[in-house]
Amino acid sequence: MILSINYSCKISCIVFLAGLVFLSGCVQTGKTAAFRVSPGKELRVAVLPLDNLSGKTAPLKEIKQSLIDRITLQGVEVLSEKATERFMARYRMRYVGGIDADTAQAFKEEEKVDAVLITSLELYQEGGPPRIGLISRLVSTGSKPVILWMDSIGLTGYDSPGILGLGLIEDSVSLRDKALSLLASSLGEALAGKGKGPNVKGPSTYRPKVFYQAPFIEADKTYTMAALPFFNRSEKRNAGEIVLLHIINALVHQGNFAVLEPGIIRQKFLNIRLIMNEGISLSDADFVANSLNAELILSGKVTDYQDVLLEGGVPKVGFSVSVIEKMSKKIIWASESYNLGNEDVIFFDVGRLNTANTLTSEMARAVAGRMSRRGYQ
Amino acid sequence: MRNFIISGVIFLFLTACAGTGTDEKYRDANMDFGAIQNIAVLPLANLTRDQQAGERVRDVFVTALLATGGVYVIPTGEVAKGISLTGMTNPTAPSKEEILKFAALVKADAVITGVLREYGEVRSGSSTANVISLSTQMIETQTGRVVWSASVTKGGVTFKDRLLGGGGDPLNYVTEKAVDDLINKLFM
Structure with a gap:
């Protein structure tokens, strides 16, 4: 009798959990994919040099290379730096904070690139404590460039100090890598069709x-x-x-x-x-x-x-x-x-x-x- | 008892020194304010040390006026174009002819001009606080008459600031309160 009660309890629990999982799948969350970059398709992307809006000197080449390494891990094919530089020289492209329709069309036709990654450095400080702020967007090539993905990240070394300051980040390279990883994973999520949805809630x-x-x-x-x-x-x-x-x-x-x-x-x-x-x-x-x-x-x-x-x-x-x-x-x-x-x-x-x-x-x-x-x- | 009276006198003296808001306004009793649909807010004359102050306060004033839903405010870019086309010599204090010409161009029923007298931090003894003092007037564009005029002062060093310190309210908050007060004087 005791066994049969346990057995029925287990069955009830399984049914309840299955129902819960099913129902939670129906719940609308703020993480619905509002915009997608053709999930499953491998993108060929040109990464433009960083647009430095911080007003300070920063290791732009290192940040760019680190970003390329991370987005490559997300399954994105990146146009080589030499090819990007040659293209920019050919079109006398000096402004790296955006892309116009003619350049986007030329990128598509000549370099067979699907999109261009434009990144702006908003804030950079190496010492006491380190800080970094980045805004990045992926813009499609062709005659009508469209923003496919966009995100920003701002971090400081003392964002999460934790107990006895164990969470402090004093090394600017570690903080930079953390910021770039978050940015690249956001792009990866968008590529997988799991981009951030509309903002429905906020303080x-x-x-x-x-x-x-x-x-x-x-x-x-x-x-x-x-x-x-x-x-x-x-x-x-x-x-x-x-x-x-x-x-x-x-x-x-x-x-x-x-x-x-x-x-x-x-x-x-x-x-x-x-x-x-x-x-x-x-x-x-x-x-x-x-x-x-x-x-x-x-x-x-x-x-x-x-x-x-x-x-x-x-x-x-x-x-x-x-x-x-x-x-x-x-x-x-x-x-x-x-x-x-x-x-x-x-x-x-x-x-x-x-x-x-x-x-x-x-x-x-x-x-x-x-x-x-x-x-x- | 004597101590109590002295304390009371000191308290009254101190509160009399506290920063207060002034209440001055003129409203033309014969004017039908309901007929005013489109308003152009001209640049404010800036008598403060902060060069951006006039523009900041004007921005808040325009948005707050729009937010009332009672009137439509002509975009500042269109106002700037109108000023340039009419060749206003001093947009902060235009002549009647200039206003009539300008209003016909930007299709405004009324024009608001103003003077920003004070904007920023004031000090009194060891206490500091933010203060704003602003006066505005509305000119009806059919006749060129002033139909509404009001001034407001908000912020300043209060009794609480003297007693507890703290520097008073943030300047943006004081500006918002002053602009709200001015708009209340227009609609009430």
Whole structure:
């Protein structure tokens, strides 16, 4: 009798667990693959030299080589450095922070490359304690380059000090390798069709402080967006480019924005000699939107971007974003965001963000989450 | 009893020194504010030492005005283009003719101009705090008349700051409060 009760209990447990596994498979999580890079297909990728936005000298060649080694492990075929350099020399390609449509087409035709990996170094410090910030994106080649994958990583040596400081990383090379491994594994996950899904949840601390949203964007529709260069009113050089990349990264992950490659927009601005002094005028916005086939024009301004390069220093970031809709020529989104890295701390530095990279990333995620109307809480 | 009275007097004296917000406003009683749909916010005259202050405050003001949902604010890029095309000599204090010409170009029902008098840290003894002082006026573009004018001061060294220190509220927060206050004065 006892045996039969145990037996029925076991059967019940197995059935219950099987049901639980089945049901949990149906649960919608934030990790759904919102964008994929043809799973299963081996990619041939050209890795561009790093775009140094940190404003400091950094071992760019070593970082690039280390990144190549790691993405090769993810099953990506990388175009040789010599071939990449020859191509860049042939096309007098000096700007490595983006790629325009002509160059992307040439990469496809001449080097038989499927995509180009563009990486920007946002922050680099070797000594006390080491810090690194990277933003990387994979852009398809061909006549219409598309952002296939994008991610950013910001680490410091004291992110997880642990008990008695055993978790501290004092060696900059170890920290660099850790950051590059995380970036490469994120790319690997995207290649396997397990990319990060839309951002549906985030701490309320990093939400825009003031924002306006017109009833235009619908969660189930996709909008082509041209993200224009941000104005930089902060003391940090290149802060406009850095914040723009974070915003694009966050928007790409939302899934309902097809954000145009920034290199295409840069080339368009150079071609038409468009100079903005205080924001884009409606006639220029109309021209840019029509020539790039974009429905939305995003622009912005960075007011603060500070990375305090001392242990315990608190980063500070402030920026504004506005979006103009092509047809109505009206602002459909405007927001003001500003935060400090320690605003989400309740006790013992839990929830503290140590770099402007991670802080900007959180703030951009909050902006994109709200803007996309995809159930952001 | 005597000590109690002295403490009370000291307390009143100290609170009288505390930073307060001013409340000044003018609202044209004959104006139909409901008819104003599109507003252009011109660059603020910046009387502070911070060169970016005017632009920062104007940005917050524009977004907060849009966020009310009551009016539409013309993008700053379009305003800059309008200023350039009308050849305004001083966009922070335009003449009536300039406003009428500018408004016709950018299709604005009203124009807001303003002066940023103070923005940043103030010190009082050993205490410091952030302060903002701003005044704005709305000009109706059909007639060129001032229909609304208000000023606000927020932040400053308070009794709490003197007693406990801490440097007061962050400047962004003080700016947000001041702008909210100004907008309340426009709608109420």
